[in-house]
Amino acid sequence: MKVLGIETSCDETAAAVVEDGVRLLSNVVSSSMDLHAKYGGVIPEIAARSHIEAILPVIQQALSDADCDWDDIDAIAVTYGAGLLGSLLVGVLAARTLAIVKQKPLYAINHVEGHIYANFLTETSLPGYQLPARQPLFPMLGVIVSGGHSQLVVWRDHFDYTLLGQTQDDAIGEAFDKVAKILGLPYPGGVNVSKKAAEGDPRAFQLPKARMQGKYDFSFSGLKTAVLRLAQEQVGKDYSLPSIALPELLSDAQKANIAASFQRVACETIVDKVLLACDEFQPESVVVGGGVAANTELRRQLATRLPFPIEYTDMKLCGDNGAMIAALGSYYALLGRPVTDPHTLEAMPNLSM
Numbered sequence: 001m002k003v004l005g006i007e008t009s010c011d012e013t014a015a016a017v018v019e020d021g022v023r024l025l026s027n028v029v030s031s032s033m034d035l036h037a038k039y040g041g042v043i044p045e046i047a048a049r050s051h052i053e054a055i056l057p058v059i060q061q062a063l064s065d066a067d068c069d070w071d072d073i074d075a076i077a078v079t080y081g082a083g084l085l086g087s088l089l090v091g092v093l094a095a096r097t098l099a100i101v102k103q104k105p106l107y108a109i110n111h112v113e114g115h116i117y118a119n120f121l122t123e124t125s126l127p128g129y130q131l132p133a134r135q136p137l138f139p140m141l142g143v144i145v146s147g148g149h150s151q152l153v154v155w156r157d158h159f160d161y162t163l164l165g166q167t168q169d170d171a172i173g174e175a176f177d178k179v180a181k182i183l184g185l186p187y188p189g190g191v192n193v194s195k196k197a198a199e200g201d202p203r204a205f206q207l208p209k210a211r212m213q214g215k216y217d218f219s220f221s222g223l224k225t226a227v228l229r230l231a232q233e234q235v236g237k238d239y240s241l242p243s244i245a246l247p248e249l250l251s252d253a254q255k256a257n258i259a260a261s262f263q264r265v266a267c268e269t270i271v272d273k274v275l276l277a278c279d280e281f282q283p284e285s286v287v288v289g290g291g292v293a294a295n296t297e298l299r300r301q302l303a304t305r306l307p308f309p310i311e312y313t314d315m316k317l318c319g320d321n322g323a324m325i326a327a328l329g330s331y332y333a334l335l336g337r338p339v340t341d342p343h344t345l346e347a348m349p350n351l352s353m
């Protein structure tokens, strides 16, 4: 059973082929990130236009890397939400057209669920991938930490899950990106905050953790504002100093200490609630998905505070990719889930779990 996965929800045009829900045969990602860097964030129109240019070559490359032609492909899976409308449309329309023309079943995939399913890939002959030795066991606690989402979800089995809680404002990745801007670190922010934090003292500053009504809910917007106030205070100015004036007033050491203190508290916020959920639901596995799953401080805290080890997917499968979509699509196909009508599937930018 070979499934082609297509992902275009943000600035990555991605396609991959997965076999039997476990084996990664190809994984092609073309990012328009460089085009957005000078604006300090993704420009939706540029992302959508880049997808149009990249989508067919990326799909072709994914098939050829997997040594497949269309006869070998059993189904197509595509991200239909959540994400940027213009970006999603390109992947959805390509998948719909290919499903009709090549007469393949089509599965519509929720991007956020997909992030968790990257962790179900355990085999590949592609060079340079480090995959988990075994698949996660159910009940599974899913920790989704991306640029658009921060969620805790308990899966009792495939397609049988409960959302425990989620962010009420910014996602954790978004907070990393905003702190990067405050500190004048280049886009993409998360990885650069993490690099800067490595030079700083994570206990240099005390920053607040939001107290939420929902036991498993998150909030990161207060933490981001606290970082802004801290930076203003560090340069001896009040709240009226615009954030764009901060980077040149902050020393390298101040930036590193702010980055490290922010990163520690942001990760603790997630890990505190992962521990609570582990106590309550006693999962057999904890699985982390989304761009921030690549963060080494988050991994370190989980390793020291959880009573059992976590296996992670390869760093290249933490951010957006087609493999996670093909992986989840494989379970739709293998478990006989209903197919999607390729004539009517619509992109859903605000799709939730």
Ligand code: KG4
Binding pocket: 010, 145, 146, 147, 148, 149, 172, 173, 174, 176, 177, 188, 189, 190, 191, 194, 290, 291, 292, 294, 295, 296, 318, 319, 320
């Ligand atoms: O999952 P993803 O690629 O896209 C979304 O679905 O949103 O996540 C992107 C987010 C961005 O906010 C990025 O700054 C963050 O993941 N990110 C990181 C790291 N690598 C990517 N945040 C912290 N540390 C990292 N190493």
Ligand code: ZN
Binding pocket: 111, 115, 146, 147, 290, 291, 319, 320
């Ligand atoms: Zn994502």
